[in-house]
Amino acid sequence: MEVQITSRKLITPSSPTPPHLQNTRVTCFDQLAPFFYVPTIFYYPVDGEEYAVKNAEKSLQLQKSLSEILTLYYPFAGRYARDNLSIECNDKGVEYLEAKVYGSLSQFLQRTSPNHLVQQNFHPHYSSPLAVQFNEFECGGVAIGISMTHKIGDGFTMFTLINNWATACRIGVNKVHPPSFELGIIFPPREASRVQNVVLGRAPTNKIVTKKFVFDGEAISNLKVAASASSSQFNRHQLTRVKVVTALIWSAFIRVDQARDGRRRPSMLKVPVNLRGKTNIKIPENSCGNFISWAVTQYLPNDEIKMQLHELVSRIHDAIEKTVSNYEKASNGEDLFFMVNEDFQKVSQALKESEADVYMFSCWSRFPLYDADFGWGKPDLASRSVQVEREMILLLDTKDGKGIEARVSLEENKMLLFLQDPYILAFSHYKKSRL
Structure with a gap:
């Protein structure tokens, strides 16, 4: 099943990050976290006819609401600075890809076992702390692949972000309960000598x-x-x-x-x-x-x-x-x-x-x-x-x-x-x- 990237862009926050928030300290627990990305894929079946027009509208709405939600989740539009244990909240943006999938979503979901080689093509491979890929199948079905670095967030962080983004897309960013990025103040980073690399296996x-x-x-x-x-x-x-x-x-x-x-x-x-x-x-x-x-x-x-x-x-x-x-x-x-x-x-x-x-x-x-x-x-x-x-x-x-x-x-x-x-x-x- 071929997946072809058709466009690639950076989505930046709809409002610039204020100067006093442009440097967010990582926490001592972030220091213990491994450097890898966690990709999650959400599959949505075909919704009625004229799906080509509807999917184009969906992608535009996703981009708009992502730009709006990044004003609240500003560290994810920045870049991780290893040297000074902080996130430079510089509004460089989140990578957003659009892709065409040559095949049927229903056939793909009915497979008897996962095709990991295909699945890997449904999410971006990675540059910014957060990256998104909008996949459109030939039948009109959609898969949204979201990749987030584990280095600055855990599962709670990821699903809070995703569902707040969904809320912003559906009913407006003003309905979102803002997140807090104050853990780095409460639990500041430690000297490197006190933090050993964690072996995953x-x-x-x-x-x-x-x-x-x-x-x-x-x-x-x-x-x-x-x-x-x-x-x-x-x-x-x-x-x-x-x-x-x-x-x-x-x-x-x-x-x-x-x-x-x-x-x-x-x-x-x-x-x-x-x-x-x-x-x-x-x-x-x-x-x-x-x-x-x-x-x-x-x-x-x-x-x-x-x-x-x-x-x-x-x-x-x-x-x-x-x-x-x-x-x-x-x-x-x-x-x-x-x-x-x-x-x-x-x-x-x-x-x-x-x-x-x-x-x-x-x-x-x-x-x-x-x-x-x-x-x-x-x-x-x-x-x-x-x-x-x-x-x-x-x-x-x-x-x-x-x-x-x-x-x-x-x-x-x-x-x-x-x-x-x-x-x-x-x-x-x-x-x-x-x-």
Whole structure:
């Protein structure tokens, strides 16, 4: 499926950034964030006839509202300055591309497995901190690819920006609740010697492949029943969809690694924790930037009797609770940074020195993934482009909000075993799933 770029331009803020805002400090948590872009693609089906005219109007409205929303999200129209740990809010603009896709959107969405090579052409490759690509299919369907650098914003930041942009496009920028970029004042950057590079994962020895597994509402209900039947410690609030699916996938990884190595192996799991509302340090509402950490737990070979689902759910739950409880003790930004940095380095150290198999989960559940209505309805599908170079797992809500979609990226030889795991086969399906 060919994708041809037909135009390329820079969208600048509709009003110049005031002088006192033209230099935004990064935070100490931004310093810990990796330098990579997070691409998200929203797919919108054909809406009636004369779609060529309508799509031209849609693109113009997207550009206009993007220019308006950048007056509020001014750092994303600037450029990251590594040398002085700041964002130069110089209004250089956001890259905006238009592309023609030679093929049908409906046929593309009905594929039995993701075509990552095609998907990668639906989003821009990258220059500005934020970049957008408007893709028009031959049938008139539209895909909007949005790429944002992780270095100056986390998932909360990204989805707040996208949905505020959609609001501005649909009903006007005056209806948008303005974001805050004051985290750099509350949590200023630290000396480089205090911030070590975070290791995302070990370099793979085999090709990385990605499969999408869907755990629907019924499957998750069955998982919750299985976990609660084996333990009386959980209430319905603790047995979340994310925790039971994470535990099930982790248990399969443990079995896969044992089958490959011929012996039980230590396994470490890390899951993200959004720190907003979880510390005693007050931050402005709608604070943008990186404000996350990791909760870490592990399985050791002598824990074989504790591989039941409810035991792994318990470990995940306890790790998150312990992490949040520790961060609640921080009385200032210095203490909080020390705790977060220490947790990051524990994982990095394990990846460098331990023989443990380390699995990184990223979670977009509960983010408003399907709320991006730019004026022509909510997306038929929202997806992250997932051509990754390390083993990782991304969890998202299904469109109905009842299930969990897991994008599992593993080395090819491990994926073959994972696909044969009896519990993955029993509770999920991936052949029928879309992108």
